[in-house]
Amino acid sequence: MTERRVTFTREQIAAYAEASGDVNPIHLDDDFARSVGLPGVIAHGMLQMGILATVAAEEAGGPKRLRRLSVRFAGMVVPGDTVAFTASRSVGERLELAAVNQKGEAVLTKSSADIS
Amino acid sequence: MAAVAGRTYPAVKIEIDAERVAAFANAIGADPDDGVPPTFAAVYSLGVTAPQLFGDEDAAVDFARLLHAEQEFEWQRHPRVGETVSSRGRVASDMSRRGMRFVTLETDTTDAAGAPVCRSRALFVIRA
Numbered sequence: 001m002t003e004r005r006v007t008f009t010r011e012q013i014a015a016y017a018e019a020s021g022d023v024n025p026i027h028l029d030d031d032f033a034r035s036v037g038l039p040g041v042i043a044h045g046m047l048q049m050g051i052l053a054t055v056a057a058e059e060a061g062g063p064k065r066l067r068r069l070s071v072r073f074a075g076m077v078v079p080g081d082t083v084a085f086t087a088s089r090s091v092g093e094r095l096e097l098a099a100v101n102q103k104g105e106a107v108l109t110k111s112s113a114d115i116s
Numbered sequence: 117m118a119a120v121a122g123r124t125y126p127a128v129k130i131e132i133d134a135e136r137v138a139a140f141a142n143a144i145g146a147d148p149d150d151g152v153p154p155t156f157a158a159v160y161s162l163g164v165t166a167p168q169l170f171g172d173e174d175a176a177v178d179f180a181r182l183l184h185a186e187q188e189f190e191w192q193r194h195p196r197v198g199e200t201v202s203s204r205g206r207v208a209s210d211m212s213r214r215g216m217r218f219v220t221l222e223t224d225t226t227d228a229a230g231a232p233v234c235r236s237r238a239l240f241v242i243r244a
Contacts, residue, residue, distance in 0.1 A: 004145075006145070012143065015139075015142070015143040016143040016144065018139070018143075019136070019139040019140040019142070019143040020140065020143070020158050020159055020163065021159060021163055022158075022163075024179075036180060045184050045187070046155065046158045046184070046187070047143070047144065049155055049158075049187060050140075050143070050144035050146070050153065050155040050158070051144050051145060053144070053146075053153065053154050053155045054144060054145055054146045054153070057146075057150075057154065062150065063146070063150050063151065063153060063154050063194065064151065064194055066154045066191065066194075067190065067191055068188065068189065068190045068191070069154065069155070069188070069189050070186070070187065070188035070189075071186065071187055071188075072185065072186045073183075073184060073185060073186065073187070110186070
């Protein structure tokens, strides 16, 4: 099994916003985020998926071996949250993946990868 | 609001830019020497077609009520830095149920020779 723990920060979320082009203010502006009912800025689901992909890639023996990756974005991640991302071999060329926060809540569900 | 199931958007070409790839790798903690991180598809695939859906007046997607619920990528191969790929989006389904609208946007990315690179499937849920 491969595991990576990430404690999310506003800086990383902002860096991902710039790098990915997803500059939705719910990721960058606390006041805006609260105005739409969020507790404050939240991490992009795609940032979480990106980190999960690095873990899957390591388990697979390199990112080129990733053939398929799918996730459901199940829970919010806010700055200060620590998420444990894990990948383990399932059957055949399938990896089982998980992302669980410090409260034991799964922030990504239905997550799996196929490798070659 | 019109359901736009079956709608296809014009293909968009995008260059896999070295600086962009490096910034993306750093943002997710991937090794920049490992090539293009797989989920850079968030930029070259979904990243070019989702704005087409969101900007489509007929689709009338309320961005403020939208949640990206699920995402899947399938790769025939990963792109290389410096190549140009082409991404084409299609609304695979657009259904409403109990006050929630479920839109699935599929994106096919091909290389300069027309060979498949990546297929993306994004499920967006828009609440009433």
